[in-house]
Amino acid sequence: MTEGEAPRRRQNRRGQGGLLRAEIEQAALKLLDELGSPELVTLRGVARAAGITGPAIYPHFPGLPELHARLREIAFAQIAEETDAAVAEITEPRAELIARCTAYVELGFTYPARRKLILSPGNEVSAGARAAFEGLVDVLKRCVAAGESVSTDPVLDTALLLAAVTGLVETHGAFPLPPLGTSISEMVARLAKLT
Numbered sequence: 001m002t003e004g005e006a007p008r009r010r011q012n013r014r015g016q017g018g019l020l021r022a023e024i025e026q027a028a029l030k031l032l033d034e035l036g037s038p039e040l041v042t043l044r045g046v047a048r049a050a051g052i053t054g055p056a057i058y059p060h061f062p063g064l065p066e067l068h069a070r071l072r073e074i075a076f077a078q079i080a081e082e083t084d085a086a087v088a089e090i091t092e093p094r095a096e097l098i099a100r101c102t103a104y105v106e107l108g109f110t111y112p113a114r115r116k117l118i119l120s121p122g123n124e125v126s127a128g129a130r131a132a133f134e135g136l137v138d139v140l141k142r143c144v145a146a147g148e149s150v151s152t153d154p155v156l157d158t159a160l161l162l163a164a165v166t167g168l169v170e171t172h173g174a175f176p177l178p179p180l181g182t183s184i185s186e187m188v189a190r191l192a193k194l195t
Helices: 017-035 043-050 064-086 093-110 112-118 127-145 154-171 180-191
Strands: none
Touching: 017 043, 017 064, 017 112, 043 064, 064 093, 064 112, 064 127, 093 112, 093 127, 093 154, 093 180, 112 154, 127 154, 154 180
C-alpha cells in the first residue's frame, strides 16, 4: 500500500455483493462531501476510498451518471428523513411548513456538494424528489384547509417557495436579508400566502 492509498477492504463472502455496493455508496458520499463538488468525484477515486480496485466498482456503477443518480436518491432520502424528524412533534400545518423549509435550508448549508448534485441541470426528476415535493404541497394544502393560507394553486406556490428557499442557501449573506430564521419565515409566509 502506498502513502495516501486507502487500505484494502476485506472481501465479502459469496452472495454479499449488496454490502460492497453500500460501502461504495458511503465512500462516494464521504468523498463528495470532502471534495465539495460532484465534478471532482471520479469512479477511480470512489473505488480507492472504498478500498477496492478500480475495475471492482463497474459491476455496481458502470459510469458516473449511474453513481450520481444513486447519490441523488440517497440525498433525497436524507432530506425526507431529516425534514420528517424536524416536524415529528409539530401538529399545526403552518409551523410544519416553516420547520420543513428550515430543515431543508440547514441541510443545504451542511451538505453543499450534495445540494449541488441534486440541483445539477439536466437531472431527471427522481421518485424521491417528486415525493419530497408532493409532501410539501400536501402541507400547504393542509394550511389552506385550516384557513392559514389563501393559496389558490398550492402546487405552483410550493414550487416557488422551494425555489426561493433553495436560492437562500446561495444568496444568504450576499443580500441585505434578515437573519436566516427570519428570512425563511418571511419567504414561507409570502410565497405560501399564509394569513
